[in-house]
Amino acid sequence: MRIQWNRVIKELYDWHILINSPPHLFSYASQVGYDICMFYVYILKSKLDGKLYAGSTNDLRRRLEEHNKGQVRSTKSRAPFELRYYEAYFSGEDTRHREHSLKRGGS
Numbered sequence: 599m600r601i602q603w604n605r606v607i608k609e610l611y612d613w614h615i616l617i618n619s620p621p622h623l624f625s626y627a628s629q630v631g632y633d634i635c636m637f638y639v640y641i642l643k644s645k646l647d648g649k650l651y652a653g654s655t656n657d658l659r660r661r662l663e664e665h666n667k668g669q670v671r672s673t674k675s676r677a678p679f680e681l682r683y684y685e686a687y688f689s690g691e692d693t694r695h696r697e698h699s700l701k702r703g704g705s
Contacts, residue, residue: 636656636686636687636688637654637655637656637686637687637688637692637693638654638655638656638658638685638686638687638693639652639653639684639685639687639693639697639700640653640654640655640658640661640681640683640684640685641681641682641683641684641700642665642673642679642680642681642682643679643680643682644673644676644677645678645679645680646676646677646678647676649676650682651665651672651673651676651679652697652700652701653697654693654694654696654697656690658684662679662681665679666678666679
């Protein structure tokens with residue numbers, strides 16, 4: 599079997615772009631034919647009082663918009679927010695464990 603090096607190199611490049619992209623660019627995965635569902639742990643900072651909030655979601659852009667529109671009961675009085683930090687995971691369970699760790703003050 600002959601290896602198609604051009605295809606291998608393109609797939610490696612595509613993964614490099616995908617892995618090194620911020621979450622709002624993960625839609626690139628669907629453009630190159632990858633079906634990936636990512637989960638995110640995030641930390642927001644209130645522009646109103648300067649306090650931090652940690653949460654998790656499978657759509658970071660949508661969730662930040664919900665926080666800023668006051669649609670999240672636990673943070674609506676502290677909007678608007680800015681995204682200060684996020685981590686991406688392939689597993690929702692890993693994401694929830696990390697969120698709980700952050701909320702307990704762990705690193």
